[in-house]
C-alpha cells in the first residue's frame with residue numbers, strides 16, 4: 355500500500371491503528387473548521403491526547419499534508435468500521451456554516467482523490483447522499499462524518515458538492531459519467547450546484563430521464579424561480595417568517611424571494627400536499643432547512659408513498675407527462691396558476707435539454723491513458739469481447755488505451771492506440 359506522491363508535508367500522528375483491518379474502498383471528506391495550514395493541522399493531530407487524526411489534510415494554500423499513512427487506520431470519522439476502510443481527508447474550511455473551502459483546496463482535493471483512486475484500484479467514486487448505503491461500496495463509496503456522529507462535518511458546502519466531486523474525479527479517471535452533471539467550478543451560491551444536487555439525487559432513484567426532468571421542473575417552478583441562493587439567509591434579511599413566505603408563494607408574489615429556493619420548493623411542495631410537511635419535519639428534526647439533501651431524502655420518502663404517481667414516473671414518456679403526474683397525483687392543492695404551470699413545463703424541458711440531451715449529444719471526451727501488461731498470455735482481439743477473433747498475442751509492455759468498452763469475457767475492454775484491436779483491461783495495470 356503506497357502513499358500519495360502529492361504530499362508536501364508529513365507529520366505522522368500517534369492517533370491511529372496500524373495496520374488498518376480492511377482494504378481501502380471508501381473516501382471520507384471532512385472540513386477541519388479553520389483556514390489552517392498543513393503544519394497547523396499536523397499540530398492538532400500530534401498529541402495523543404487529541405485522540406483524532408486523518409490520513410491527509412489539505413491546507414488553505416492547497417498544499418497536502420499526510421498524518422496517517424494509507425496502510426494505517428486514522429481516527430477521523432467517529433467510526434472504526436468506516437475509518438478502517440476509508441481514506442480520510444481533512445480540508446481547510448471556514449469556521450462557520452456552510453464551512454466553505456477555497457478553490458485551491460478544492461482543486462487539491464480533486465487531484466488527491468484521483469491519485470487515491472488510481473493507486474487503490476477504486477474505479478470510480480459513487481455518491482448518492484444516502485446514509486442507508488454505508489458499506490455498500492458498489493453503490494456508494496463516499497461517506498460523511500455527519501452520518502456517524504452528531505456533527506455538521508463535512509459542512510453543507512462540501513456535502514452539497516459531493517456529487518460534483520465524484521463527477522470531476524470520475525472524468526479524470528476516464529469513467530463515462532452518463533447523464534451526470536457536467537463538471538463546473540464550484541460556487542457557494544451557484545444555481546447549478548442546487549440543480550446538480552437534485553439531478554444527481556433523482557438520477558440514482560431508478561426513474562427515467564423524463565421523470566427526473568419533470569420533477570426538477572416542478573421543484574423549480576414551485577420554488578422562488580430564482581434558485582440561486584442555497585445558503586443565504588434571505589428570509590431573515592427580509593424579516594419573513596415561514597408562514598409569510600408560504601403566503602407569498604400562494605398569492606403569486608414569491609418571485610421576490612430567492613432564499614434557499616430549491617429546498618424551499620420542496621418544502622412548499624410537501625407542505626401544501628400534506629398540510630404537515632417538510633418544514634415542520636425539518637423543525638422537529640432540528641435540521642437546517644438549508645440542507646438540501648435531507649430535504650430531498652424526505653421528499654423522496656413522501657413521493658414514494660404515492661404508488662400511482664411513482665408508477666407513472668417510472669414509465670413517463672415525456673417531461674410533460676411526468677410533470678403532470680406529479681401535479682395531479684401528488685402536489686394537488688399547490689399553486690396551480692397558469693403561470694406556474696407554464697414555468698413547470700419550461701423548467702422541466704430545460705433540465706431535460708441540459709442534462710439528458712446535451713449529455714447524449716456530446717459524450718465526454720476520452721482521455722487516453724497508459725497501461726502496463728505483465729501477463730505473457732494476453733490476447734489482442736479484433737473487438738471488445740472474447741466473442742471476437744484473436745489478432746495476436748499481446749507481448750508484455752506498455753500500451754496506450756484510446757477507448758474503453760464493455761464486452762463479454764472481461765469487466766472492461768481497452769482499445770490499443772495501434773488500432774490493432776482490444777485487450778481485457780483486467781490484465782493491464784494503469785500506469
Ligand SMILES: [Zn+2]
Pocket residue numbers: 384385430431499507508
Ligand atoms: Zn469530520
